[in-house]
Amino acid sequence: MKKSLIILGCATVIIASIFTLINVFADDTRETYEMQPARIHEGKIEINSADGFKPMTVKGVNMGMAKPGYFPGEAAITEDEYYRWFEQIGKMNANTVRVYTLHPPGFYSALKDYNRKHPDKPVYIMHGFWVDEVKMHDDLDAYEKSLNEEFDEDMKHIINAVHGNANIDETPGKAHGKYKDDVSEYVISWILGVEWYPPLVVHTNEEHKGKGEFEGTYYSTENASPFEHWLAQKMEFATAYEQDNYESLRPMSFTNWVTTDLLNHPADSSDMEDLVSVDPNVIYSEGLMADVGQFASYHIYPYYPDFLNYEKNYVEYEDHRGEKNNYAGYLNELHEAHRLPVLVAEFGVPGSRGMTHKNPSGWNQGFLSEKEQGDIVTHLYEDIIHEGMMGGLVFTWQDEWFKRTWNTMDYDNPDRRPYWSNAQTNEQQFGLLSFDTHKIGVDGKGDEWKADFLYEGDNILKNMSLDYDERYLYLKIEHEPGFDGDIDIPLDIVPDQGNTDIGNIETSDGIDFIIRLRDEESRIVVDDYYDFFEIQYAHTLEMINLGDKPVKNSGQFNPIRFALNKELYLPDRGEKIPFESYETGLLKEGVANPEHDDYDSLNDYFWDREEGVLEIRIPWMLISAKDPSQHEFIGNIAEEGLEASITADYIKAGVIMKNGDETIDSFPGVSNNTLQSMNEFTWEKWDMPPSEERLKQSYNILQETFSEY
Numbered sequence: 001m002k003k004s005l006i007i008l009g010c011a012t013v014i015i016a017s018i019f020t021l022i023n024v025f026a027d028d029t030r031e032t033y034e035m036q037p038a039r040i041h042e043g044k045i046e047i048n049s050a051d052g053f054k055p056m057t058v059k060g061v062n063m064g065m066a067k068p069g070y071f072p073g074e075a076a077i078t079e080d081e082y083y084r085w086f087e088q089i090g091k092m093n094a095n096t097v098r099v100y101t102l103h104p105p106g107f108y109s110a111l112k113d114y115n116r117k118h119p120d121k122p123v124y125i126m127h128g129f130w131v132d133e134v135k136m137h138d139d140l141d142a143y144e145k146s147l148n149e150e151f152d153e154d155m156k157h158i159i160n161a162v163h164g165n166a167n168i169d170e171t172p173g174k175a176h177g178k179y180k181d182d183v184s185e186y187v188i189s190w191i192l193g194v195e196w197y198p199p200l201v202v203h204t205n206e207e208h209k210g211k212g213e214f215e216g217t218y219y220s221t222e223n224a225s226p227f228e229h230w231l232a233q234k235m236e237f238a239t240a241y242e243q244d245n246y247e248s249l250r251p252m253s254f255t256n257w258v259t260t261d262l263l264n265h266p267a268d269s270s271d272m273e274d275l276v277s278v279d280p281n282v283i284y285s286e287g288l289m290a291d292v293g294q295f296a297s298y299h300i301y302p303y304y305p306d307f308l309n310y311e312k313n314y315v316e317y318e319d320h321r322g323e324k325n326n327y328a329g330y331l332n333e334l335h336e337a338h339r340l341p342v343l344v345a346e347f348g349v350p351g352s353r354g355m356t357h358k359n360p361s362g363w364n365q366g367f368l369s370e371k372e373q374g375d376i377v378t379h380l381y382e383d384i385i386h387e388g389m390m391g392g393l394v395f396t397w398q399d400e401w402f403k404r405t406w407n408t409m410d411y412d413n414p415d416r417r418p419y420w421s422n423a424q425t426n427e428q429q430f431g432l433l434s435f436d437t438h439k440i441g442v443d444g445k446g447d448e449w450k451a452d453f454l455y456e457g458d459n460i461l462k463n464m465s466l467d468y469d470e471r472y473l474y475l476k477i478e479h480e481p482g483f484d485g486d487i488d489i490p491l492d493i494v495p496d497q498g499n500t501d502i503g504n505i506e507t508s509d510g511i512d513f514i515i516r517l518r519d520e521e522s523r524i525v526v527d528d529y530y531d532f533f534e535i536q537y538a539h540t541l542e543m544i545n546l547g548d549k550p551v552k553n554s555g556q557f558n559p560i561r562f563a564l565n566k567e568l569y570l571p572d573r574g575e576k577i578p579f580e581s582y583e584t585g586l587l588k589e590g591v592a593n594p595e596h597d598d599y600d601s602l603n604d605y606f607w608d609r610e611e612g613v614l615e616i617r618i619p620w621m622l623i624s625a626k627d628p629s630q631h632e633f634i635g636n637i638a639e640e641g642l643e644a645s646i647t648a649d650y651i652k653a654g655v656i657m658k659n660g661d662e663t664i665d666s667f668p669g670v671s672n673n674t675l676q677s678m679n680e681f682t683w684e685k686w687d688m689p690p691s692e693e694r695l696k697q698s699y700n701i702l703q704e705t706f707s708e709y
Contacts, residue, residue, distance in 0.1 A: 040340075062396045135150075164182030196257070295340050302380060347394065354562065381394075506673060
């Protein structure tokens with residue numbers, strides 16, 4: 001009996017091993033083209049099939065792991081959501097999705113399901129190997145032991161997952177689960193790493209001087225720096241692991257960006273943007289990989305770094321249209337400098353209200369409508385193709401509410417970013433897919449309002465209402481038809497501060513903001529004492545001179561401004577570019593309802609004077625919200641510094657109707673030339689934000705563009 005059990009046990013082990021081998025290797029069931037799904041040949045990526053290799057121009061999108069209410073590391077996107085997105089991406093005439101790291105199992109299941117149903121028009125994947133940026137920035141050494149142990153383990157997990165052969169334990173900040181869907185035939189390349197932090201590259205090179213060249217089975221180097229040696233080593237690790245375990249190979253690349261490109265930039269004077277190069281040309285494919293190939297991958301935007309806007313070779317370059325084009329100028333020089341084909345692995349502009357950088361052709365990082373976003377991305381993609389690149393991947397598929405940007409990151413709560421949509425942070429709105437609910441479609445009709453009146457009247461003013469969603473504070477005012485004067489809307493948010501003198505009348509409440517609606521130009525202004533731009537850049541960082549420090553109740557209101565650029569020196573010209581800012585509090589009139597034919601995503605209000613209906617949507621950050629979901633606002637920063645915050649139980653609001661300087665009606669009423677205490681508007685707090693998927697206008701434009709390539 002004992003002997004029988006031993007024999008049975010051995011048989012079970014043998015059978016299990018056989019099934020494991022079949023599952024892992026499956027050489028007898030895979031075609032050659034599935035084992036090598038792509039190659040690099042004559043400057044293009046070629047897709048392998050039963051009919052042989054065929055060249056493909058890369059046209060697609062990047063896709064992160066974020067959605068509203070979650071940080072990316074929570075890996076919360078569902079299989080149904082992924083499948084729906086693949087359908088939309090396919091209908092956009094895209095052929096490629098690039099991901100940065102391991103996604104949850106639903107991504108791979110949805111991909112396989114979608115491609116089986118669309119065999120003639122599959123979506124291919126360029127898959128990233130993410131490395132821990134925080135650890136890299138802390139240690140400044142690419143060879144640090146724990147960093148590499150984690151990186152190697154992550155690469156193995158990703159390779160196993162792509163082959164449908166992984167059961168990954170839960171780790172905070174990473175996707176996990178059972179990966180059973182083999183999608184390796186659709187994964188046409190690996191792209192290793194992140195945008196390299198220049199001090200990391202410099203310090204790694206200094207710490208490992210004399211490292212010498214890398215000589216591996218699949219890659220070697222010539223004249224490589226220690227950091228480039230490390231890259232070749234990591235590429236070797238991934239390729240060897242996949243070949244040893246799955247007898248499968250695919251093209252290889254690593255992430256790079258303009259900051260660490262191999263070019264010299266004489267217009268740069270920063271201590272970061274042209275500090276060090278990471279050169280793809282020094283890494284060579286060997287052995288079996290010589291026929292599979294590698295390519296260079298760059299993230300290239302038209303407005304950053306600053307030298308792109310000033311370098312003469314770029315700004316004077318004429319593109320295929322015969323137009324001056326700094327973006328095409330850079331692409332041209334980059335392409336000429338590479339022996340490898342080049343993929344623009346990220347490019348794009350955000351369709352956002354907030355702005356961070358300018359471009360001389362208007363291809364700015366922000367303050368662009370959804371239509372402008374689509375038109376500019378089309379223009380950039382045409383440049384990419386005409387300058388001989390492999391293709392381009394738009395950044396990005398979906399909006400990412402967790403993101404920050406340098407000129408707004410001090411004004412919000414970093415731990416709560418995914419829980420609301422910040423119209424002022426452009427980094428959140430690079431997507432072609434929006435999640436904003438647009439609870440009120442601002443178009444002057446006023447028929448979507450369900451909120452109770454904050455005020456009612458029977459004079460010129462009839463009523464006022466406020467409402468809210470995850471992105472905006474909404475205001476509606478109804479008045480006597482035909483009124484053609486001005487309207488001021490005072491707001492009181494922070495207790496014990498604000499101006500009580502607002503020009504022609506006094507107020508019982510301290511006013512922090514006034515929404516001023518005028519025929520010629522409308523804007524929101526802020527109490528000088530609460531002007532976060534002035535306090536940060538004039539009185540804290542001392543980058544600009546705006547006079548004396550603010551005092552309470554000065555009666556002064558300022559335009560709301562955001563920084564665009566710190567002072568910049570151009571060494572090739574001996575020229576100094578002054579500090580630059582822009583007025584973000586300016587309000588644009590027009591239809592702001594996505595369902596309307598005249599929709600413009602930059603519009604802030606619609607005023608139908610003839611019908612007597614005014615609708616306004618104000619981005620939460622524009623009135624100093626750090627986290628509207630928990631009623632958190634900027635506090636007394638004049639005394640407590642930039643991190644000051646308060647919890648506001650309510651917002652006080654009123655209306656003043658004027659003909660010139662004369663007040664003709666108001667909510668609340670005026671007594672003895674003083675606006676009485678204003679009514680309070682409050683709203684429910686939330687943790688999980690409402691969201692609603694909507695394809696932006698830019699999607700339709702890209703759909704047409706991609707159909708031509």
